[in-house]
Amino acid sequence: MFQRLREDINSVFARDPAARNFLEVLTNYPGLHALLLHRMAHWLWKKHLKWLARTLSTFSRWLTGIEIHPGAKIGRRFFIDHGMGVVIGETAEVGDDVTLYQGVTLGGTSWHKGKRHPTLEQGVIVGAGAKILGPFTVGAGAKVGSNAVVTKEVPAGATVVGIPGKIVKREEPDxxxxxxxxxxxxxxxxxxxxxxxxxxxxxxxxxxxxxxxxxxxxxxxxxxxxxxxxxxxxxxxxxxxxxxxxxxxxxxxxxxxxxxxxxxxxxxxxxxxxxxxxxxxxxxxxx
Incomplete structure (x- = not known):
């Protein structure tokens, strides 16, 4: 547990130049608080203590302004910068080393049960205000521009901008x-x-x-x-x-x-x- 906490704090130092010391990150970063509370809520969710899990998730939203459903799967070294207004749905899956900025939504487009939220693979970066909607995959290393609305699969290494999201750069050989x-x-x-x-x-x-x-x-x-x-x-x-x-x-x-x-x-x-x-x-x- 302490090793994971150290990883999370080091990831903040690696991706936020404003972070100055261990105590400041631990006490003043709502993205880190939301992540720690989500891990507890997700553990309760897997133990079928769903009411407690949702209650803890609601408390986390009240405390941090970040709403992560306890059913969502979050990888290692996940970083939410600023964080206010971030929403992550129940069937969303987030890989290792993913970065989200404020106002990001990982949402669904239907009311049917089952997989209805996106999957973000390793190293994805999502800009402020972006909306990724639907049960598709955003490939490893992809970047989603600020305020983009993405409703289709994104290949690995690609950059997506605009409404609706369009690929403006692909990971291709020269x-x-x-x-x-x-x-x-x-x-x-x-x-x-x-x-x-x-x-x-x-x-x-x-x-x-x-x-x-x-x-x-x-x-x-x-x-x-x-x-x-x-x-x-x-x-x-x-x-x-x-x-x-x-x-x-x-x-x-x-x-x-x-x-x-x-x-x-x-x-x-x-x-x-x-x-x-x-x-x-x-x-x-x-x-």
């Missing part, structure tokens, strides 16, 4: 590794187009940037395959003459890049954009 793209050449072609996929925060993924990166990766992979095919043809036929592909010039994309800058933000300081002088001649420079 396309450069899958397509066997040289990272240096991948970066070079991105710079050629004035596109930086890594300027977007991983916490706020941009679907447009992701689509552009996918197209560039596909173009790059096709280009490398054509080069390998031409190399093979030269080995088979010495008389084979390879024609050069037209060069991609900065001025060919000037209008497109200017439109992107006008829509999405100012141009990058390191990008060379063409400009015209009084005679109408095109020059390269910062413009």
């Amino acid at each position: 396309a450069a590794a899958v397509l066997d793209i040289d990272p240096a050449r991948r970066e070079a072609i991105c710079q050629k187009f004035g596109f930086d996929a890594y300027g977007v925060s991983e916490d706020m993924p941009d679907p447009v940037a992701r689509s552009i990166q996918a197209m560039l990766d596909h173009m790059h992979a096709v280009d490398e395959r054509i080069e390998r095919m031409c190399g093979t043809l030269r080995k088979l036929d010495a008389s084979y003459r390879e024609g050069k592909l037209p060069e991609l010039r900065d001025e060919d994309f000037a209008d497109i890049l200017d439109d992107v800058d006008a829509c999405c933000g100012p141009p990058k300081p390191n990008r060379q954009t063409p400009r015209k002088d009084e005679k109408g001649d095109v020059h390269q420079g910062n413009g």
Whole structure:
């Protein structure tokens, strides 16, 4: 019992930089109080002392503002930050190292008995005000954004935001590794187009940037395959003459890049954009 308590307190220190010492966490963290009282209530529930279990659960809600049904199954190192308004239903299952913020609901969508609340696997993080409703699974390591309403299964490692919840990021291998793209050449072609996929925060993924990166990766992979095919043809036929592909010039994309800058933000300081002088001649420079 004391080992579990130590684990719970250490999990607070690991996930809340405001925690300063053992006594402060033990006496002033309602999420920890709700968890300890729930473990007692859940033990009573399994012993078929359900009235006592519900009474203890009601006392815990009155004390902490957090309502956890005594039938819910909670894993190790569970952390509720702030906690006010959190509701966890009877058939909900929460894995190890899960974090919930205030106002989260793990609820059901029907009045039928049986499994009607969600299952959160290991390492899930649920933002403030999010609602996860229904008997489905949120995969390990997934993140649910603040105020999202999730009614469908979430794959492991995914990030879900919005109403209704939509997956904006999946745990996928990088396309450069899958397509066997040289990272240096991948970066070079991105710079050629004035596109930086890594300027977007991983916490706020941009679907447009992701689509552009996918197209560039596909173009790059096709280009490398054509080069390998031409190399093979030269080995088979010495008389084979390879024609050069037209060069991609900065001025060919000037209008497109200017439109992107006008829509999405100012141009990058390191990008060379063409400009015209009084005679109408095109020059390269910062413009």
